[in-house]
Amino acid sequence: MQSKLETKRTGAKGFKRKRYWIPSVVLILIIGFIGVGTQWTPKITVFLLKSLIETANPDMNNKDTMLSDGITRVVDVLYADEGRNDSTLDIYYPSVTSEPLPVVLWVHGGGWVLGDKADITEYAVQLAKQGYVVVSMNYALAPDTTYPTPVIQTNQALMYVKNHVSEYQGDPDNIFLAGNSAGAQIASQTAAVVTNPSLAKLMNITRVAQPDDLRGVLLFCGPYNLSTVAETGFPLIRTFLWSYTGVKTFEDYPRLNEMSTVLQVTAAYPPAFITSGNVDPLTSQSIELAQVLKRLDVDTETLFFSNSSEKLGHDYQFDLKSDAGQQAIRSAVRFMQQYSR
Template identity: 90%
Template sequence: METKRTGAKGFKRKRYWIPSVVLILIIGFIGIGTQWTPKITVFLLKSLIETANPDTNSKDTTFSDGITRVADVPYADEGRNDSTLDIYYPSVTSEPLPVVLWVHGGGWVLGDKKDIADYAVQLAKQGYVVVSMNYALAPVTKYPIPVIQANQALTYVKNHVSEYHGDPENIFLAGNSAGAQIASQTAAVVTNPSLAKLMNITPAAQPEELRGVLLFCGPYNLSTVANTGFPLIRTFLWSYTGVKTFEDYPRLHEMSTVLQATAEYPPAFITSGNDDPLTSQSIELAQVLKRLDVEVETLFFSNSSEKLGHDYQFDLGSDAGQQAIHSAVRFMQQYSR
């Protein structure tokens, strides 16, 4: 497959979530991070990342490609507790467009909706309304609040996305890294009544309104994720669950999509890089869904000589990044109503 190395004119290659220099510093904390309390470790990580990534995207914008962004829209609680979202949509369209509700990554403790700004613009240019949501971060706020917030954001999308040319009955849930876990669990809440009852959540959408999920580089079996060796995963899950030995957390099974997916789970696009420690988690989820006869499309690069690490898909200057976004768009075209 031949792919272009750049997206729209003016698109810049950008490392998302953690620049390489910060990643090196984070890896240096691994040996001591699990001994410190989550608050200390997360404070240091946030300080480093905020220094490396100043906030330059928190305003409404009309891009040169005809894409409009409306920023910091409250979706619950008047925006308190990070309950805000950014909406990207084509300024001119003749019909309602499919909607992508995106949950950002960051180990449940880091990240922001603005982190996917460039990616959201590229998806919007393909004819989608992209809603990038914030949620409350650990360790200050713990599980299951982000899943509840994802359901609240879904409620907002259902009620208001038509104001931005979106089709409220044609929704895809998407996420990267920890955001993929949250998105995948939210999809399970929508399609698994037992899980919704267990979590005391009333799903914001009907199963048929959720057309699919797009899951990039996430963890989906939290009882085994520590075995992947992903940097600081124990500190991240200690922060999110409030339990240092998080494998003993009594609600861990709720968070593991491999245990909560049913035959009603929506069609899934699942991808991860061949040099990402979490890829085994994506493979396991794909296998579980296929056994349930759920429609699944995967992209894993097992035969590629290029090493593709965590969140590889955001590098749209690479062939793999281009292949991922084209594959994701084709998937959504196939399952849009």
């Protein structure tokens, strides 16, 4: 009798040990699957990154964000005839104005895999308060859509702005192209398409604007030499460019040179305002682009905070409560005032 009881107790303990052991094995298998999977496709890493960001910022794409008095916002305007659900834009402008206003077409950042046009709402409102029409566009995200689709879409958005921005108090002859992070790369390349006929031909893009149609570009914290960008150590840059190019070893991608703005700019490139934080890993890329433009005698204004004791990271400009953020937006506005018609 005692022997049977001991056997039963021993069996119960063994069952308990198995009960805790099984979830551990499942967890190990899941981690192993993710680890192996990330070597075959960037989609797993991108999915996990998106999930993490959405969990940390559940209201980041809330369209009910309060706007300042006197600013009108029109959302989800379709800019391309194809009717893609990512070919939409939001427009911010002063509700009352006596004359057509300069226009800023903004391309959001997010490593070509993340982000939304609503991300810059606060910044767009502040620019609109300064007397600008701000057009914030969406574009197809990698890895589901790869290069060069976002550049083609930005070209389409530029055409929409030229044809329709007058309906929103904007001046179609006073357009600035802007972007942050990966959006700065897309914006800078689109400006190169407009001003470099050889690049437009190479990419098989019909230019919708003439070089003089772009009054300037405003480039915040972007990568502009994709052959060397991995050397900056920017977090997840290999995953981002694997997603965008579709090639894991993206340095071998045959179209990498046409994506590198430093190799495609000409003397016809529009005046440029280029800025990046002093501890942003991508700042060396901004410095390189500025140097190339200056050698071509393109009017170029820079803001790099090299002598600042404040540590300014990636996309520092969106912190409008900081002195650096305020300096950046003042400098950007001053730049646009200088080059507006």
